[in-house]
Amino acid sequence: MKTESLNEEENEILQEVINIGMGQAGASLAKLLDVFVNLSVPRVSWVNDDDFVVKVGELVAGSDDSWAGVRQAFYNQLEGEAFVLYGTNGCGQLADLMGYDNNEGMAQEELLLDVTNILIGACLVGVAQQVDKEIDFAAPTLVGLDKPIDDLLYSRDREWDQCLLIEVNFHLEATNFACHLVMLMSEGSIEQLRSGLLSFMESY
Amino acid sequence: MTVRLGDNSLGYIIDRVDVGILVVTETLDVVLWNRFMEANSKVLATSIVGKNLLDYFPELPGQWLDKKVRSVQLLNNFAFTSWQQRPYLFQFKHHRPITGGVTHMYQNCTFIPFEGSGGESLVCITLFDVTDTAISHREVLQAHADLEELSHRDALTGVYNRRFMEAELHKEFKRVERYGGKLSVLFLDLDFFKRVNDTYGHQAGDKVLIEVTQRISDVVRATDYVARYGGEEFAIILPETDIAGALIFANRVREVIEKTPVLYEEHALSVTASLGLSEYREGIESYDALLDQSDKALYMAKKQGRNRVACY
Numbered sequence: 077m078k079t080e081s082l083n084e085e086e087n088e089i090l091q092e093v094i095n096i097g098m099g100q101a102g103a104s105l106a107k108l109l110d111v112f113v114n115l116s117v118p119r120v121s122w123v124n125d126d127d128f129v130v131k132v133g134e135l136v137a138g139s140d141d142s143w144a145g146v147r148q149a150f151y152n153q154l155e156g157e158a159f160v161l162y163g164t165n166g167c168g169q170l171a172d173l174m175g176y177d178n179n180e181g182m183a184q185e186e187l188l189l190d191v192t193n194i195l196i197g198a199c200l201v202g203v204a205q206q207v208d209k210e211i212d213f214a215a216p217t218l219v220g221l222d223k224p225i226d227d228l229l230y231s232r233d234r235e236w237d238q239c240l241l242i243e244v245n246f247h248l249e250a251t252n253f254a255c256h257l258v259m260l261m262s263e264g265s266i267e268q269l270r271s272g273l274l275s276f277m278e279s280y
Numbered sequence: 281m282t283v284r285l286g287d288n289s290l291g292y293i294i295d296r297v298d299v300g301i302l303v304v305t306e307t308l309d310v311v312l313w314n315r316f317m318e319a320n321s322k323v324l325a326t327s328i329v330g331k332n333l334l335d336y337f338p339e340l341p342g343q344w345l346d347k348k349v350r351s352v353q354l355l356n357n358f359a360f361t362s363w364q365q366r367p368y369l370f371q372f373k374h375h376r377p378i379t380g381g382v383t384h385m386y387q388n389c390t391f392i393p394f395e396g397s398g399g400e401s402l403v404c405i406t407l408f409d410v411t412d413t414a415i416s417h418r419e420v421l422q423a424h425a426d427l428e429e430l431s432h433r434d435a436l437t438g439v440y441n442r443r444f445m446e447a448e449l450h451k452e453f454k455r456v457e458r459y460g461g462k463l464s465v466l467f468l469d470l471d472f473f474k475r476v477n478d479t480y481g482h483q484a485g486d487k488v489l490i491e492v493t494q495r496i497s498d499v500v501r502a503t504d505y506v507a508r509y510g511g512e513e514f515a516i517i518l519p520e521t522d523i524a525g526a527l528i529f530a531n532r533v534r535e536v537i538e539k540t541p542v543l544y545e546e547h548a549l550s551v552t553a554s555l556g557l558s559e560y561r562e563g564i565e566s567y568d569a570l571l572d573q574s575d576k577a578l579y580m581a582k583k584q585g586r587n588r589v590a591c592y
Contacts, residue, residue: 104355186365197357215360251400 082122082270089119089273095260098244100246104198105191111249118257119243128239129229131160135243136225136256140164145219145228150200153209153268156261158200159229160192163255164222185218192216195257199242207272238266289510291420300370300387300407306353308333308346311402320372320385339371352391353401359391363410374411388416434508436486437493442515445507446567449517453567456560463560464526465570467578468533471552471586473512484544485512488551495536499529515571523559523591530555530589538587554581558592 082090098118106113123131136143140163147159193216204211220228240259261269294301295315303312313325323336324401334342352359361369363386374385392404432444438470440448449465456463470492476483489512496514505517516533518526534553541548556578564570573592581590 088537104357107354108351129407168496186361189362189365190359193359194351194355198355201357215362215390218364 082266082273086270086273087120089277090269092117093203093206093273093276094118094120094199095240096206097199097215098242101195101198102164102246104194105246105248106116108194109248113249114247116243119127119241121241121243123239123241129226131241132229132256133225135241136161136163143225143228144188144221145223146188146216147219148192148196148216149214150196150211151214152212154200154204154211154261154265156259156265158196158260159219159226159230159258160195161228161256161258162188185221188221189216189218191255195246195255199257207269209268209272209275238263292421292567295317298409300409301404303402303404304333304349305506306349306401306403308349310336311396312404316407317370318392321370337370340369345369345479349403350439351558352393356393360391361387361391363388363414369405369407369412374409375417376411382415383410385409386411401425407570437489437508439493439497439514440505440507442507442509445505445515445517446571449571452517452519453560453570460521462520462525463570464518464521464523465558465574466518466530466533466576467509467556467571468514468516469555469578469582470512470537471554471582476549476551480544480549484547484549487544488542488549491542492551492553493539496533499532499536515574521555521559526557526559527589527591530557534587534589552587554578555584555589556592557582557589562578 095118098115102113121131142164144162144164145159146162147157147233149155149157193213196216197213200211200213238261240261242257242259244255244257246255294312298316299316300316300320301312301314302310302317304310310328310331313323313328318324321337328336334340334345348359348361360387368384368387369389370387372385372387374382376382376558386409388408392406394402394404396402432440434441452463455461470488473477473485473488476488489508493506493508493514496516500506500516503519507515509515509519518529521529534555537551541550543549556574556576558570558573558577560570564573577590577592581588584590
């Protein structure tokens with residue numbers, strides 16, 4: 077049985093919950109880097125597995141030619157996988173801010189993993205807390221560097237057919253760093269999320 | 281009856297689990313150091329607990345570690361390191377001295393923030409030995425590289441195969457088309473090769489092909505590509521070479537093939553080759569057309585009596 081996506085009302089609450097989550101992620105990043113972080117209001121949408129690659133492609137089209145992708149699995153009551161996509165041009169400037177030595181060979185990769193971990197951790201922990209669900213994280217891994225978007229998203233076997241797309245741009249003071257966050261969740265998690273959203277709403 | 285853990289059970293488990301566990305304060309003073317850490321570092325918990333980590337391990341990336349620990353505490357979020365980017369945190373020996381072929385233990389680490397009993401900000405660091413994973417990964421990469429290399433080669437002679445040669449020629453062609461420069465292509469076909477096969481058998485034919493390939497390989501430059509195009513036909517790509525230079529080279533090849541007979545069992549087989557040559561000129565549309573020119577030149581060399589070089 078295919079899980080229905082959330083209805084309009086539930087989506088509105090989800091949008092609100094994610095706004096708060098991303099706000100926390102932005103605040104975390106600002107605290108860590110000690111710079112101002114401006115972030116766009118997250119655009120939240122659902123796509124089916126079939127047009128996942130196409131939709132994500134449309135979402136990021138034009139903003140960059142090549143991308144770096146990092147994935148991180150989360151599990152427990154909310155389970156799924158999150159991707160963060162970074163335009164190659166934008167992420168070069170972060171290393172200094174994060175205290176990485178640029179001469180270190182793997183610094184760029186490790187930096188992307190760290191930033192991803194912070195963004196996904198802050199955002200999803202924020203969401204999970206609001207909907208009162210447990211969440212844990214596996215270590216992030218690099219999917220690819222400097223690749224066209226299709227190469228990063230292509231997967232032989234995607235198990236889940238509902239993907240939650242969250243598009244958000246982070247702009248750091250004096251840099252033009254932007255990224256896109258994409259999340260895939262299991263059907264069970266979407267049910268958990270739905271029940272969590274409803275109690276979140278009732279508590280207001 | 282419910283079985284309960286004893287008071288010291290958790291401490292015992294933490295000590296004996298096959299994972300490195302240490303706890304540090306925000307100034308990197310050590311609070312906990314388990315048996316895995318003792319065994320691998322040869323530093324006992326009784327000596328290091330209460331002391332600064334960097335005093336005992338000055339080779340640790342101190343600035344980075346400091347920042348990592350503080351960020352974990354500040355954000356109250358787990359952090360990770362992976363062997364793929366940072367092969368190890370602590371420079372430990374690995375446990376595969378015979379089969380490993382690596383110099384240290386690869387580690388994945390997790391940084392977990394928590395509060396001490398007095399409200400102190402603490403960070404627990406766990407170290408997983410992932411040397412086996414790293415070695416398997418390296419073996420897979422090596423196998424992949426070997427397979428790729430194999431897929432470029434002709435099985436009998438070991439020189440490149442036609443598919444790889446055409447791909448490389450395509451790249452060279454694009455390069456001179458865009459940036460200018462010289463490019464010549466040489467086709468080589470052994471004369472009356474069928475007679476060798478018919479008279480002495482296919483093994484003799486194979487021996488001739490291997491020997492001829494060896495002689496060609498001995499005279500080419502490192503930047504040239506020698507490929508077996510099919511049967512007894514070879515192609516040689518000569519980057520940065522005009523037709524005059526290619527002609528000198530082609531005659532050398534012809535000579536080294538003709539000069540010495542190929543020995544097969546008690547027979548000395550005389551071998552000669554015909555060669556066709558052409559160079560890139562502006563207006564040639566594709567690498568195919570360049571190949572076609574060299575092929576036509578080869579046909580001329582054959583027609584003019586073999587054992588010679590013809591230019592398009």
